[in-house]
Amino acid sequence: MKQNEWTKDGALKQKLISTRRTIHQHPSLSCHEEPTAAFIAKRLEELEIPCEVLLDGCSVVGTLQGKGDGPVVGLRADIDALPIQEETGLEFASQNPGVMHACGHDAHTTILLGAAEVLSGMRNELNGTVKFFFQPAEESIGGAQRMIEAGCLENPHVDYVLGLHINPAFEVGQVGLRRGKMYAASDMFDIVIRGKGAHGAHPDEGLDTIVVAANIVNALQSVISRRVSPFESTIVTIGKIQGGTVRNQIADRTELNGIIRTLDLKQRAFVTGRVREIAESVGKGLDASVEVNMIPSYGPTINDDAVFDVVADVAQRVVGEENVFYEDRPELGTEDFAYFTLERPSCFFHLGCRTPGTEKQVDLHNSRFTIDEDCLMVGVALQVENTLALLRHKKGE
Numbered sequence: 001m002k003q004n005e006w007t008k009d010g011a012l013k014q015k016l017i018s019t020r021r022t023i024h025q026h027p028s029l030s031c032h033e034e035p036t037a038a039f040i041a042k043r044l045e046e047l048e049i050p051c052e053v054l055l056d057g058c059s060v061v062g063t064l065q066g067k068g069d070g071p072v073v074g075l076r077a078d079i080d081a082l083p084i085q086e087e088t089g090l091e092f093a094s095q096n097p098g099v100m101h102a103c104g105h106d107a108h109t110t111i112l113l114g115a116a117e118v119l120s121g122m123r124n125e126l127n128g129t130v131k132f133f134f135q136p137a138e139e140s141i142g143g144a145q146r147m148i149e150a151g152c153l154e155n156p157h158v159d160y161v162l163g164l165h166i167n168p169a170f171e172v173g174q175v176g177l178r179r180g181k182m183y184a185a186s187d188m189f190d191i192v193i194r195g196k197g198a199h200g201a202h203p204d205e206g207l208d209t210i211v212v213a214a215n216i217v218n219a220l221q222s223v224i225s226r227r228v229s230p231f232e233s234t235i236v237t238i239g240k241i242q243g244g245t246v247r248n249q250i251a252d253r254t255e256l257n258g259i260i261r262t263l264d265l266k267q268r269a270f271v272t273g274r275v276r277e278i279a280e281s282v283g284k285g286l287d288a289s290v291e292v293n294m295i296p297s298y299g300p301t302i303n304d305d306a307v308f309d310v311v312a313d314v315a316q317r318v319v320g321e322e323n324v325f326y327e328d329r330p331e332l333g334t335e336d337f338a339y340f341t342l343e344r345p346s347c348f349f350h351l352g353c354r355t356p357g358t359e360k361q362v363d364l365h366n367s368r369f370t371i372d373e374d375c376l377m378v379g380v381a382l383q384v385e386n387t388l389a390l391l392r393h394k395k396g397e
Protein backbone atom coordinates (compact mmCIF):
# COMPACT_ATOMS: atom_id res chain seq x y z
CA MET A 1 0.00 0.00 0.00
CA LYS A 2 1.18 3.49 -0.84
CA GLN A 3 2.34 5.11 2.36
CA ASN A 4 1.80 8.65 3.48
CA GLU A 5 2.00 10.52 6.75
CA TRP A 6 -1.11 9.13 8.33
CA THR A 7 -1.02 5.56 6.97
CA LYS A 8 2.36 5.24 8.72
CA ASP A 9 0.73 6.40 11.95
CA GLY A 10 1.02 3.38 14.24
CA ALA A 11 -1.30 5.01 16.79
CA LEU A 12 -4.09 5.30 14.21
CA LYS A 13 -3.69 1.64 13.28
CA GLN A 14 -3.89 0.58 16.93
CA LYS A 15 -6.94 2.77 17.44
CA LEU A 16 -8.68 1.21 14.42
CA ILE A 17 -8.04 -2.27 15.78
CA SER A 18 -9.29 -1.46 19.25
CA THR A 19 -12.35 0.34 17.85
CA ARG A 20 -13.17 -2.63 15.66
CA ARG A 21 -12.81 -5.04 18.59
CA THR A 22 -15.07 -2.94 20.80
CA ILE A 23 -17.75 -2.87 18.11
CA HIS A 24 -17.25 -6.58 17.41
CA GLN A 25 -17.71 -7.39 21.09
CA HIS A 26 -20.96 -5.42 21.32
CA PRO A 27 -22.91 -6.12 18.14
CA SER A 28 -26.47 -4.91 17.70
CA LEU A 29 -29.13 -6.40 15.46
CA SER A 30 -30.94 -4.57 12.68
CA CYS A 31 -33.32 -1.91 14.04
CA HIS A 32 -31.73 -2.20 17.50
CA GLU A 33 -28.48 -0.35 16.77
CA GLU A 34 -28.92 2.28 19.50
CA PRO A 35 -25.79 1.26 21.50
CA THR A 36 -23.60 1.19 18.36
CA ALA A 37 -25.04 4.51 17.21
CA ALA A 38 -24.38 6.07 20.62
CA PHE A 39 -20.75 4.85 20.48
CA ILE A 40 -20.37 6.38 16.99
CA ALA A 41 -21.96 9.70 17.96
CA LYS A 42 -19.60 9.98 20.94
CA ARG A 43 -16.57 9.39 18.68
CA LEU A 44 -17.74 12.00 16.17
CA GLU A 45 -18.26 14.50 18.98
CA GLU A 46 -14.69 13.84 20.16
CA LEU A 47 -13.56 14.67 16.61
CA GLU A 48 -15.68 17.83 16.70
CA ILE A 49 -17.77 16.62 13.80
CA PRO A 50 -21.37 17.78 14.30
CA CYS A 51 -23.73 14.85 14.10
CA GLU A 52 -27.38 14.04 14.08
CA VAL A 53 -28.95 10.84 15.38
CA LEU A 54 -31.77 9.60 13.16
CA LEU A 55 -34.22 6.71 12.90
CA ASP A 56 -35.09 6.29 16.58
CA GLY A 57 -31.48 6.42 17.71
CA CYS A 58 -30.27 3.73 15.30
CA SER A 59 -28.47 5.90 12.77
CA VAL A 60 -25.87 8.70 12.86
CA VAL A 61 -25.06 11.31 10.23
CA GLY A 62 -21.93 13.40 10.76
CA THR A 63 -21.22 16.51 8.69
CA LEU A 64 -17.67 17.80 8.31
CA GLN A 65 -17.56 21.17 6.67
CA GLY A 66 -14.30 22.04 4.93
CA LYS A 67 -13.04 25.41 3.79
CA GLY A 68 -14.02 25.42 0.13
CA ASP A 69 -17.46 25.38 -1.43
CA GLY A 70 -16.69 22.28 -3.50
CA PRO A 71 -18.89 19.21 -3.69
CA VAL A 72 -20.47 17.27 -0.84
CA VAL A 73 -19.29 13.67 -0.59
CA GLY A 74 -21.25 11.10 1.41
CA LEU A 75 -19.45 8.07 2.84
CA ARG A 76 -21.62 5.22 4.02
CA ALA A 77 -21.03 2.35 6.44
CA ASP A 78 -23.65 -0.19 7.51
CA ILE A 79 -23.51 -0.85 11.25
CA ASP A 80 -25.84 -3.78 12.02
CA ALA A 81 -24.95 -7.36 13.00
CA LEU A 82 -26.59 -10.73 12.32
CA PRO A 83 -28.61 -13.19 14.43
CA ILE A 84 -25.74 -15.73 14.50
CA GLN A 85 -24.03 -17.33 17.51
CA GLU A 86 -20.33 -16.53 17.13
CA GLU A 87 -17.97 -19.51 17.03
CA THR A 88 -14.64 -17.83 16.25
CA GLY A 89 -13.16 -18.36 19.71
CA LEU A 90 -11.63 -14.85 19.50
CA GLU A 91 -10.80 -13.16 22.78
CA PHE A 92 -12.95 -10.23 21.67
CA ALA A 93 -15.83 -12.42 20.46
CA SER A 94 -19.38 -11.13 20.73
CA GLN A 95 -20.67 -10.68 24.25
CA ASN A 96 -24.26 -10.67 23.02
CA PRO A 97 -25.50 -14.26 22.79
CA GLY A 98 -26.85 -15.11 19.35
CA VAL A 99 -25.68 -11.84 17.77
CA MET A 100 -22.51 -11.51 15.70
CA HIS A 101 -20.76 -9.17 13.29
CA ALA A 102 -20.46 -11.97 10.72
CA CYS A 103 -20.78 -9.67 7.72
CA GLY A 104 -17.92 -7.34 8.59
CA HIS A 105 -20.07 -4.31 9.37
CA ASP A 106 -17.85 -3.82 12.44
CA ALA A 107 -14.98 -3.23 9.99
CA HIS A 108 -17.10 -0.91 7.81
CA THR A 109 -18.06 1.18 10.86
CA THR A 110 -14.44 1.31 12.04
CA ILE A 111 -13.15 2.32 8.60
CA LEU A 112 -15.68 5.14 8.39
CA LEU A 113 -14.76 6.37 11.87
CA GLY A 114 -11.09 6.21 10.83
CA ALA A 115 -11.79 8.19 7.65
CA ALA A 116 -13.71 10.74 9.73
CA GLU A 117 -10.73 11.10 12.04
CA VAL A 118 -8.22 11.58 9.21
CA LEU A 119 -10.46 13.97 7.26
CA SER A 120 -11.33 16.00 10.35
CA GLY A 121 -7.59 16.61 10.77
CA MET A 122 -7.56 18.08 7.27
CA ARG A 123 -10.69 20.18 7.61
CA ASN A 124 -8.90 23.45 6.87
CA GLU A 125 -7.71 22.11 3.52
CA LEU A 126 -10.91 20.36 2.41
CA ASN A 127 -12.48 21.86 -0.68
CA GLY A 128 -16.05 20.93 0.24
CA THR A 129 -18.04 18.94 2.75
CA VAL A 130 -18.03 15.31 3.83
CA LYS A 131 -21.06 13.57 5.28
CA PHE A 132 -20.66 10.33 7.19
CA PHE A 133 -23.63 7.97 6.97
CA PHE A 134 -23.72 5.32 9.67
CA GLN A 135 -26.58 3.23 8.42
CA PRO A 136 -28.70 0.71 10.31
CA ALA A 137 -30.69 -2.30 9.10
CA GLU A 138 -28.71 -3.31 6.00
CA GLU A 139 -29.40 -6.95 6.82
CA SER A 140 -33.14 -6.56 7.14
CA ILE A 141 -35.47 -3.77 6.11
CA GLY A 142 -33.21 -1.40 4.17
CA GLY A 143 -31.87 1.31 6.46
CA ALA A 144 -30.44 3.18 3.45
CA GLN A 145 -33.89 3.92 2.10
CA ARG A 146 -35.06 5.10 5.49
CA MET A 147 -32.06 7.39 5.93
CA ILE A 148 -32.70 8.92 2.52
CA GLU A 149 -36.37 9.42 3.42
CA ALA A 150 -35.20 11.08 6.65
CA GLY A 151 -33.27 13.59 4.50
CA CYS A 152 -29.63 12.48 4.83
CA LEU A 153 -28.89 13.42 1.20
CA GLU A 154 -29.98 17.04 1.73
CA ASN A 155 -28.84 19.97 3.90
CA PRO A 156 -26.32 20.14 2.44
CA HIS A 157 -27.21 18.46 -0.83
CA VAL A 158 -24.93 15.43 -1.33
CA ASP A 159 -23.28 15.12 -4.77
CA TYR A 160 -21.62 11.71 -4.55
CA VAL A 161 -21.86 8.66 -2.30
CA LEU A 162 -19.25 5.97 -1.68
CA GLY A 163 -19.52 2.64 0.10
CA LEU A 164 -17.49 -0.52 0.51
CA HIS A 165 -17.88 -4.11 1.66
CA ILE A 166 -15.08 -6.31 2.91
CA ASN A 167 -14.73 -9.45 0.85
CA PRO A 168 -12.77 -12.58 1.83
CA ALA A 169 -12.39 -13.48 -1.84
CA PHE A 170 -9.63 -10.87 -1.86
CA GLU A 171 -6.47 -10.57 0.21
CA VAL A 172 -5.74 -7.56 2.37
CA GLY A 173 -4.36 -4.89 0.06
CA GLN A 174 -6.52 -6.00 -2.87
CA VAL A 175 -9.59 -4.21 -4.15
CA GLY A 176 -12.47 -5.55 -6.27
CA LEU A 177 -14.16 -3.09 -8.59
CA ARG A 178 -16.98 -3.33 -11.04
CA ARG A 179 -18.16 -0.73 -13.50
CA GLY A 180 -21.93 -0.34 -13.82
CA LYS A 181 -24.24 -3.08 -12.50
CA MET A 182 -22.87 -4.57 -9.30
CA TYR A 183 -25.67 -6.13 -7.22
CA ALA A 184 -29.17 -7.24 -8.11
CA ALA A 185 -32.57 -5.84 -7.29
CA SER A 186 -34.71 -8.22 -5.30
CA ASP A 187 -38.44 -8.78 -5.38
CA MET A 188 -40.43 -11.47 -3.61
CA PHE A 189 -43.74 -12.81 -4.81
CA ASP A 190 -46.62 -14.91 -3.51
CA ILE A 191 -49.08 -16.49 -5.94
CA VAL A 192 -52.30 -17.77 -4.37
CA ILE A 193 -54.45 -20.03 -6.55
CA ARG A 194 -58.02 -20.66 -5.51
CA GLY A 195 -60.14 -23.45 -7.06
CA LYS A 196 -62.66 -25.91 -5.74
CA GLY A 197 -62.23 -29.02 -3.61
CA ALA A 198 -63.73 -32.39 -4.59
CA HIS A 199 -63.01 -36.09 -4.14
CA GLY A 200 -59.96 -37.12 -6.14
CA ALA A 201 -62.12 -39.62 -8.01
CA HIS A 202 -64.37 -36.80 -9.28
CA PRO A 203 -62.01 -34.13 -10.61
CA ASP A 204 -64.74 -32.76 -12.89
CA GLU A 205 -66.67 -31.62 -9.80
CA GLY A 206 -63.75 -29.55 -8.47
CA LEU A 207 -61.11 -27.16 -9.80
CA ASP A 208 -57.64 -28.55 -9.24
CA THR A 209 -55.25 -25.82 -8.06
CA ILE A 210 -52.26 -28.19 -8.14
CA VAL A 211 -52.64 -28.60 -11.91
CA VAL A 212 -52.95 -24.82 -12.27
CA ALA A 213 -49.82 -24.36 -10.11
CA ALA A 214 -47.87 -26.83 -12.25
CA ASN A 215 -48.83 -24.88 -15.39
CA ILE A 216 -47.84 -21.57 -13.81
CA VAL A 217 -44.47 -22.96 -12.70
CA ASN A 218 -43.81 -24.23 -16.23
CA ALA A 219 -44.96 -21.06 -17.95
CA LEU A 220 -42.78 -18.90 -15.69
CA GLN A 221 -39.69 -20.74 -16.95
CA SER A 222 -40.22 -19.05 -20.31
CA VAL A 223 -39.71 -15.54 -18.89
CA ILE A 224 -35.96 -15.90 -18.45
CA SER A 225 -35.31 -18.47 -21.19
CA ARG A 226 -37.35 -16.82 -23.94
CA ARG A 227 -37.98 -13.18 -23.07
CA VAL A 228 -34.73 -11.99 -21.47
CA SER A 229 -31.49 -11.70 -23.45
CA PRO A 230 -29.08 -14.58 -22.74
CA PHE A 231 -26.49 -11.88 -21.97
CA GLU A 232 -28.54 -10.56 -19.04
CA SER A 233 -28.40 -12.13 -15.58
CA THR A 234 -31.89 -12.52 -14.21
CA ILE A 235 -33.51 -15.05 -11.90
CA VAL A 236 -37.02 -16.26 -11.19
CA THR A 237 -37.00 -18.91 -8.46
CA ILE A 238 -39.99 -20.58 -6.88
CA GLY A 239 -38.73 -21.95 -3.60
CA LYS A 240 -41.94 -23.10 -2.02
CA ILE A 241 -45.22 -24.70 -3.08
CA GLN A 242 -47.96 -25.57 -0.67
CA GLY A 243 -51.29 -27.09 -1.65
CA GLY A 244 -53.61 -29.92 -0.76
CA THR A 245 -53.91 -32.01 2.35
CA VAL A 246 -54.46 -35.66 1.33
CA ARG A 247 -53.75 -37.77 -1.75
CA ASN A 248 -57.34 -38.42 -2.72
CA GLN A 249 -58.74 -34.92 -2.61
CA ILE A 250 -58.65 -32.12 -5.16
CA ALA A 251 -56.72 -29.21 -3.60
CA ASP A 252 -58.86 -26.07 -3.47
CA ARG A 253 -55.92 -23.77 -2.68
CA THR A 254 -52.26 -23.79 -3.65
CA GLU A 255 -49.70 -21.15 -2.89
CA LEU A 256 -46.37 -20.52 -4.60
CA ASN A 257 -43.62 -18.35 -3.08
CA GLY A 258 -40.61 -17.12 -4.98
CA ILE A 259 -38.00 -14.48 -5.63
CA ILE A 260 -36.93 -12.41 -8.63
CA ARG A 261 -33.46 -10.94 -9.11
CA THR A 262 -32.72 -8.40 -11.83
CA LEU A 263 -29.84 -6.01 -12.47
CA ASP A 264 -31.54 -2.79 -13.53
CA LEU A 265 -34.85 -0.97 -13.19
CA LYS A 266 -36.01 -1.66 -16.76
CA GLN A 267 -35.43 -5.42 -16.44
CA ARG A 268 -36.99 -5.32 -12.99
CA ALA A 269 -40.21 -3.76 -14.27
CA PHE A 270 -40.32 -6.19 -17.20
CA VAL A 271 -39.72 -9.42 -15.25
CA THR A 272 -41.97 -8.58 -12.29
CA GLY A 273 -44.67 -7.58 -14.78
CA ARG A 274 -44.34 -10.80 -16.80
CA VAL A 275 -44.48 -13.00 -13.68
CA ARG A 276 -47.69 -11.31 -12.63
CA GLU A 277 -49.30 -11.42 -16.07
CA ILE A 278 -48.36 -15.03 -16.80
CA ALA A 279 -49.62 -16.28 -13.43
CA GLU A 280 -52.88 -14.38 -13.81
CA SER A 281 -53.49 -15.37 -17.43
CA VAL A 282 -52.63 -19.07 -16.93
CA GLY A 283 -55.02 -19.07 -13.99
CA LYS A 284 -57.71 -17.41 -16.08
CA GLY A 285 -57.26 -19.89 -18.92
CA LEU A 286 -57.77 -22.73 -16.46
CA ASP A 287 -60.76 -21.13 -14.66
CA ALA A 288 -58.93 -20.58 -11.36
CA SER A 289 -58.73 -17.38 -9.39
CA VAL A 290 -55.11 -16.27 -9.06
CA GLU A 291 -53.87 -13.53 -6.80
CA VAL A 292 -50.29 -12.28 -7.21
CA ASN A 293 -48.65 -10.30 -4.46
CA MET A 294 -45.34 -8.70 -5.48
CA ILE A 295 -43.21 -7.55 -2.52
CA PRO A 296 -40.41 -5.21 -3.65
CA SER A 297 -37.15 -5.42 -1.74
CA TYR A 298 -33.75 -3.75 -2.41
CA GLY A 299 -33.14 -1.98 -5.71
CA PRO A 300 -30.18 -2.66 -8.03
CA THR A 301 -26.74 -1.32 -7.08
CA ILE A 302 -25.34 0.40 -10.16
CA ASN A 303 -22.02 2.26 -10.05
CA ASP A 304 -21.83 5.60 -11.82
CA ASP A 305 -19.19 5.63 -14.58
CA ALA A 306 -17.58 8.95 -13.62
CA VAL A 307 -17.40 8.14 -9.89
CA PHE A 308 -16.18 4.64 -10.73
CA ASP A 309 -13.32 6.14 -12.76
CA VAL A 310 -12.27 8.25 -9.77
CA VAL A 311 -12.40 5.25 -7.41
CA ALA A 312 -10.48 3.03 -9.87
CA ASP A 313 -7.80 5.66 -10.29
CA VAL A 314 -7.44 6.09 -6.53
CA ALA A 315 -7.34 2.32 -5.97
CA GLN A 316 -4.52 1.96 -8.48
CA ARG A 317 -2.55 4.66 -6.72
CA VAL A 318 -3.22 3.42 -3.17
CA VAL A 319 -2.86 -0.37 -3.51
CA GLY A 320 -1.06 -0.58 -6.87
CA GLU A 321 -2.40 -1.58 -10.26
CA GLU A 322 -1.61 -5.26 -9.71
CA ASN A 323 -3.90 -5.34 -6.67
CA VAL A 324 -6.98 -3.90 -8.34
CA PHE A 325 -9.30 -6.59 -9.71
CA TYR A 326 -12.02 -5.75 -12.15
CA GLU A 327 -14.86 -8.16 -11.39
CA ASP A 328 -16.29 -9.57 -14.60
CA ARG A 329 -19.66 -10.54 -13.19
CA PRO A 330 -22.23 -8.71 -11.09
CA GLU A 331 -23.53 -10.41 -7.97
CA LEU A 332 -27.10 -11.59 -7.86
CA GLY A 333 -27.09 -11.03 -4.14
CA THR A 334 -28.36 -7.70 -2.84
CA GLU A 335 -26.95 -4.68 -1.03
CA ASP A 336 -29.04 -1.80 0.22
CA PHE A 337 -26.37 0.73 -0.83
CA ALA A 338 -28.52 0.40 -3.96
CA TYR A 339 -30.77 3.19 -2.69
CA PHE A 340 -27.86 5.63 -2.68
CA THR A 341 -26.86 4.63 -6.22
CA LEU A 342 -30.43 5.26 -7.38
CA GLU A 343 -30.40 8.78 -5.89
CA ARG A 344 -26.87 10.08 -6.56
CA PRO A 345 -23.81 9.23 -8.69
CA SER A 346 -22.20 6.62 -6.46
CA CYS A 347 -19.66 3.83 -6.31
CA PHE A 348 -19.47 0.71 -4.17
CA PHE A 349 -16.42 -1.53 -4.06
CA HIS A 350 -14.96 -4.63 -2.41
CA LEU A 351 -12.11 -4.47 0.08
CA GLY A 352 -9.91 -7.55 0.55
CA CYS A 353 -9.86 -8.84 4.15
CA ARG A 354 -8.11 -12.24 3.91
CA THR A 355 -4.58 -12.65 5.24
CA PRO A 356 -2.21 -12.64 2.24
CA GLY A 357 -1.00 -16.11 1.32
CA THR A 358 -3.89 -17.94 3.01
CA GLU A 359 -6.85 -19.69 1.42
CA LYS A 360 -10.37 -18.44 1.97
CA GLN A 361 -11.64 -20.28 5.06
CA VAL A 362 -15.25 -19.29 5.47
CA ASP A 363 -17.50 -16.75 3.83
CA LEU A 364 -19.48 -13.83 5.17
CA HIS A 365 -22.50 -14.74 7.35
CA ASN A 366 -20.62 -17.72 8.81
CA SER A 367 -20.33 -18.15 12.59
CA ARG A 368 -16.54 -18.57 12.21
CA PHE A 369 -15.99 -15.55 9.93
CA THR A 370 -12.96 -13.42 10.82
CA ILE A 371 -10.96 -10.67 9.10
CA ASP A 372 -7.33 -9.69 8.92
CA GLU A 373 -7.42 -6.33 10.71
CA ASP A 374 -4.75 -4.90 8.40
CA CYS A 375 -7.63 -4.29 5.99
CA LEU A 376 -8.90 -1.49 8.24
CA MET A 377 -6.08 0.92 7.36
CA VAL A 378 -6.37 0.06 3.66
CA GLY A 379 -10.08 0.88 3.82
CA VAL A 380 -9.40 4.20 5.55
CA ALA A 381 -6.69 5.10 3.01
CA LEU A 382 -9.00 4.36 0.10
CA GLN A 383 -12.00 6.25 1.46
CA VAL A 384 -9.89 9.28 2.44
CA GLU A 385 -8.19 9.42 -0.98
CA ASN A 386 -11.50 8.80 -2.78
CA THR A 387 -13.05 11.67 -0.86
CA LEU A 388 -10.18 14.04 -1.59
CA ALA A 389 -10.33 13.10 -5.28
CA LEU A 390 -14.10 13.66 -5.48
CA LEU A 391 -13.82 16.98 -3.66
CA ARG A 392 -11.58 18.15 -6.49
CA HIS A 393 -14.44 17.52 -8.91
CA LYS A 394 -16.65 20.44 -9.75
CA LYS A 395 -20.23 19.97 -8.62
CA GLY A 396 -22.32 18.02 -11.08
CA GLU A 397 -19.30 16.87 -13.09
Ligand code: NI
Pocket (backbone or CB within 6 Å): 103, 104, 105, 138, 165
Ligand atom coordinates in the same frame (compact mmCIF):
# COMPACT_ATOMS: atom_id res chain seq x y z
NI1 NI B 1 -22.87 -6.98 4.71
